[in-house]
Amino acid sequence: MNxxxxxxxxxxxxxxxxxxxxxxLLTRDHKRIGVMFLVLVILALLLGxxxxxxxxxxxxxxxxxxxxxMTYNRMFTLHGVTMVWLFMIPAIPSAFGNxxxxxxxxxxxxxxxxxxxxxxxxxxxxxxxTLFGMLxxxxxxxxxxxxxYSTTSPTAVAPILLGVFVIGFSTIITGLNFIxxxxxxxxxxxxxxxxxxxxxxxYGTSIIQVVATPxxxxxxLLVCFERVFGVGLFDPARGGDPVLFQHMxxxxxxxxxxxxxxxxxxxxxEVVCAFSRKNIFGYxxxxxxxxxxxxxxxxxxxxxxxxxxxSTFGSGVFGVLSMLVAIFTAIKIFNWVATMYGGSIDLKVPxxxxxxxxxxxxxxxxxxxxxxxxxxxxxxxxxxFIVAHFHYIMVGAVLMAFxxxxxxxWPKMFGRVYPERWSFLAASTIIFGFIVTFLPQFLLGxxxxxxxYYQYPAELQWLNxxxxxxxxxxxxxxxxxxxxxxxxxxxxxxxxxxxxxxxxYEWHSGSPPAPHNFxxxxxxxxxxxxxxxxxxxxxx
Amino acid sequence: MNELFRRMLxxxxxxxxxxxxxxxLHYVIITTTMVAATLIFGTAAYFLIRFRRRSxxxxxxxxxxxxxxxxxxxxxxLGTFLVWFFVGYHDFIRMQTPPPDAMDVYVVGKQWMxxxxxPEGPNAMGVLRVPVGKPVxxxxxxxxxxxxxxxxxxxxxxxxxxxxxxxxxxEVTKPGSYRVMCAEYCGLKHSEMWAEVLALSPEDxxxxxxEQRRGLVSRRDASPSAPEREEPYKPARQAARYDAQEPHGxxxxxxxxTLAERGERVAAERGCLKCHTVDGTAHIGPTWRGLYGRxxxxxxxxxxxxxxxxxxxxxxxxxxxxxxxxxxxxxxxxGELEAAEVAxxxxxxxxxxxxxxxxxxxxxxxxxxxxxx
Numbered sequence: 001m002n003x004x005x006x007x008x009x010x011x012x013x014x015x016x017x018x019x020x021x022x023x024x025l026l027t028r029d030h031k032r033i034g035v036m037f038l039v040l041v042i043l044a045l046l047l048g049x050x051x052x053x054x055x056x057x058x059x060x061x062x063x064x065x066x067x068x069x070m071t072y073n074r075m076f077t078l079h080g081v082t083m084v085w086l087f088m089i090p091a092i093p094s095a096f097g098n099x100x101x102x103x104x105x106x107x108x109x110x111x112x113x114x115x116x117x118x119x120x121x122x123x124x125x126x127x128x129x130t131l132f133g134m135l136x137x138x139x140x141x142x143x144x145x146x147x148x149y150s151t152t153s154p155t156a157v158a159p160i161l162l163g164v165f166v167i168g169f170s171t172i173i174t175g176l177n178f179i180x181x182x183x184x185x186x187x188x189x190x191x192x193x194x195x196x197x198x199x200x201x202x203y204g205t206s207i208i209q210v211v212a213t214p215x216x217x218x219x220x221l222l223v224c225f226e227r228v229f230g231v232g233l234f235d236p237a238r239g240g241d242p243v244l245f246q247h248m249x250x251x252x253x254x255x256x257x258x259x260x261x262x263x264x265x266x267x268x269x270e271v272v273c274a275f276s277r278k279n280i281f282g283y284x285x286x287x288x289x290x291x292x293x294x295x296x297x298x299x300x301x302x303x304x305x306x307x308x309x310x311s312t313f314g315s316g317v318f319g320v321l322s323m324l325v326a327i328f329t330a331i332k333i334f335n336w337v338a339t340m341y342g343g344s345i346d347l348k349v350p351x352x353x354x355x356x357x358x359x360x361x362x363x364x365x366x367x368x369x370x371x372x373x374x375x376x377x378x379x380x381x382x383x384x385f386i387v388a389h390f391h392y393i394m395v396g397a398v399l400m401a402f403x404x405x406x407x408x409x410w411p412k413m414f415g416r417v418y419p420e421r422w423s424f425l426a427a428s429t430i431i432f433g434f435i436v437t438f439l440p441q442f443l444l445g446x447x448x449x450x451x452x453y454y455q456y457p458a459e460l461q462w463l464n465x466x467x468x469x470x471x472x473x474x475x476x477x478x479x480x481x482x483x484x485x486x487x488x489x490x491x492x493x494x495x496x497x498x499x500x501x502x503x504x505y506e507w508h509s510g511s512p513p514a515p516h517n518f519x520x521x522x523x524x525x526x527x528x529x530x531x532x533x534x535x536x537x538x539x540x
Numbered sequence: 541m542n543e544l545f546r547r548m549l550x551x552x553x554x555x556x557x558x559x560x561x562x563x564x565l566h567y568v569i570i571t572t573t574m575v576a577a578t579l580i581f582g583t584a585a586y587f588l589i590r591f592r593r594r595s596x597x598x599x600x601x602x603x604x605x606x607x608x609x610x611x612x613x614x615x616x617x618l619g620t621f622l623v624w625f626f627v628g629y630h631d632f633i634r635m636q637t638p639p640p641d642a643m644d645v646y647v648v649g650k651q652w653m654x655x656x657x658x659p660e661g662p663n664a665m666g667v668l669r670v671p672v673g674k675p676v677x678x679x680x681x682x683x684x685x686x687x688x689x690x691x692x693x694x695x696x697x698x699x700x701x702x703x704x705x706x707x708x709x710x711e712v713t714k715p716g717s718y719r720v721m722c723a724e725y726c727g728l729k730h731s732e733m734w735a736e737v738l739a740l741s742p743e744d745x746x747x748x749x750x751e752q753r754r755g756l757v758s759r760r761d762a763s764p765s766a767p768e769r770e771e772p773y774k775p776a777r778q779a780a781r782y783d784a785q786e787p788h789g790x791x792x793x794x795x796x797x798t799l800a801e802r803g804e805r806v807a808a809e810r811g812c813l814k815c816h817t818v819d820g821t822a823h824i825g826p827t828w829r830g831l832y833g834r835x836x837x838x839x840x841x842x843x844x845x846x847x848x849x850x851x852x853x854x855x856x857x858x859x860x861x862x863x864x865x866x867x868x869x870x871x872x873x874x875g876e877l878e879a880a881e882v883a884x885x886x887x888x889x890x891x892x893x894x895x896x897x898x899x900x901x902x903x904x905x906x907x908x909x910x911x912x913x
């Protein structure tokens with residue numbers, strides 16, 4: 001199945017032109033950096049997943065099960081911190097974005113290759129600091145670090161805050177790099193109107209990263225100052241205002257969910273086009289809605305605080321603005337479905353993940369509209385309904401897109417084909433497991449089970465057991481993926497240069513690409529994903 | 541119809557005047573969104589089958605989006621969402637605005653209990669008695685960290701923020717007992733910070749209030765020995781010993797530091813310092829500075845020397861022998877503190893030498909109904 005038969009793969013690739021350890025650790029090649037990030041974020045996913053599994057087992061019974069309340073509180077904090085800052089935020093931009101963005105633009109590398117390498121080490125340093133805090137004594141504040149609990153808690157909050165602060169720099173650098181690369185390193189023929197939508201998504205994400213992350217850095221430092229020097233910004237006992245922290249925190253952390261979701265949406269766009277053999281329906285609308293989400297995302301942070309004592313009028317404004325995010329998301333979903341119309345659709349594993357993505361994003365997004373409705377949110381705020389909602393939309397979207405990208409670009413990154421049947425089984429398990437895990441949590445929230453509860457009323461047990469059962473399915477699916485992907489690295493078939501017959505620009509290079517991506521200058525003579533013109537044979 | 545939907549969505553009973561309205565919008569939104577989501581997903585599934593790849597060489601048409609489609613894609617959801625928003629916001633304003641004839645109750649959250657104070661005088665821990673059919677305005681604050689007063693059956697929730705008063709209100713429609721939970725993470729026992737709202741008929745409520753005004757101290761609900769203190773919703777658990785799970789080195793931090801230093805950490809961890817100061821001023825409980833070896837006068841008139849035995853007894857059975865001038869509000873720590881922690885605490889109290897201060901009656905906050913009445 002090689003539509004571009006007659007074309008040869010490059011002999012020297014980025015994987016085999018140098019093979020020493022130092023050539024990896026000191027590389028300035030965006031592809032190797034992307035691969036290093038991929039390994040790191042998968043390790044973070046594993047760590048966060050283990051925490052999640054322990055939490056779910058603990059919640060099998062209404063009372064204590066396997067860990068104490070103290071351990072439980074630390075565990076959900078670390079689960080949140082690990083999953084949000086070590087996995088979801090860097091997952092797609094830093095790993096896949098670094099790998100394919102320059103290739104899509106026809107560039108040899110990103111604009112600041114050394115900074116790019118620095119971002120890996122900054123990430124490692126921040127993750128190390130966070131892990132040190134976890135091992136030292138952990139923090140029991142929840143990943144939101146709400147003051148004044150976080151300023152008075154007797155646990156190791158400061159190292160974890162500083163760790164997240166450091167990781168923020170890695171995020172900012174990646175964002176700066178992408179923005180500069182898009183502006184300065186486009187190959188001849190790459191007009192603004194031809195830029196692939198994955199790049200547009202990363203561009204929008206980068207703007208959020210550069211603008212919002214410093215705010216998080218500042219507010220976390222302020223909490224550290226409060227803990228260490230007793231400054232008195234947030235603790236009312238020292239004349240501070242605890243709600244101020246919530247405003248500052250969510251001013252970053254709400255846009256942060258779009259840092260996670262926008263790249264995911266970009267991946268989905270690429271995959272839908274490739275497996276439907278269709279041009280995207282409404283290119284301009286999808287690009288524009290990316291920026292719409294990025295913009296409006298900055299003005300909806302107050303929907304986390306409807307019951308925090310902020311003014312009724314303020315809640316109303318934030319409620320309306322939150323609804324606009326749903327509009328932009330709806331545009332994207334409609335356009336993806338419309339893209340499938342009249343296509344030639346091949347249900348391969350990446351497309352299966354796309355279906356999972358659309359399902360989760362839609363149900364998650366619809367519940368998002370429901371919780372943006374002020375009167376309903378009063379009942380749902382801080383209950384399991386919210387937990388289920390953000391796991392559906394944030395985690396579900398990122399996870400599905402991450403796995404779709406992993407499978408779609410696996411041949412591109414490593415030149416190997418993964419086993420189709422095993423991956424189909426794993427994908428079905430994960431999608432089904434995800435739904436079974438979090439659907440009961442919507443109902444738990446309706447029943448009024450608050451978040452972060454170590455013990456819960458006995459009548460809620462069966463829903464919790466169901467949720468834990470789903471989590472075990474998820475764990476099984478992930479182990480399966482780990483096994484067959486590692487297997488394929490060693491024993492998998494060599495892949496063709498363009499195994500999917502995709503017309504995304506990243507397939508202009510070989511699979512895996514040559515050290516500087518291209519052996520001949522890339523030509524951009526057609527729109528991206530235009531399947532109506534025959535492809536000229538090319539040397540990779 | 542209402543009942544059917546309520547059961548399908550697993551919603552708790554509707555016991556307040558706003559609950560029904562909130563739920564009705566809930567049904568509309570959930571039904572509409574689920575139907576829409578199913579339709580969209582069904583369309584995608586239909587395309588998947590209808591346009592499946594039949595041969596490798598298929599050529600697809602180029603389909604471009606048109607303005608009409610995009611207007612539809614934007615306009616349809618936007619219109620629907622705005623309608624929902626306005627209906628919801630209308631209800632929200634109602635939920636946020638207490639009626640002018642509401643009775644006030646002051647609510648203080650602290651780790652990990654709810655305390656209720658009526659302007660007429662009585663205090664209660666963990667049980668809020670209200671009359672049915674009368675709007676009740678709650679004025680919430682917190683003594684330590686942010687808590688959130690949440691009654692699922694009333695569909696109300698409001699954060700209790702330290703250093704500020706927030707307000708919420710409800711009107712109960714049927715007598716009964718309703719569970720109150722803390723919804724904002726507040727530390728170790730966040731999941732046990734429960735209370736109940738006891739909705740009484742207006743006559744019963746009046747009778748109870750009269751009793752509170754003139755009855756004996758021991759008959760009041762503020763006294764935890766009263767039968768009303770039985771908590772109807774005890775979490776299902778074997779025993780109250782959460783440390784029976786594992787020797788929790790967490791509180792003891794792997795035995796770092798001297799015993800007194802560990803005692804200081806235990807005091808911070810367990811919330812002792814919320815009521816006991818270490819600087820010599822009396823707060824809700826007697827100060828710890830200079831407490832060890834001090835001769836204290838009890839409410840019964842006799843005196844006692846605060847030695848290890850008395851200090852331990854006060855942690856385990858705080859109501860047994862009370863120091864004069866303090867309210868019987870301390871919860872028991874029986875089965876909560878393990879021996880090592882008690883020892884560490886006593887050792888810490890021993891180190892707090894200092895000026896011998898007379899223990900004077902604590903000046904609690906003065907509650908006065910705030911404006912608009």
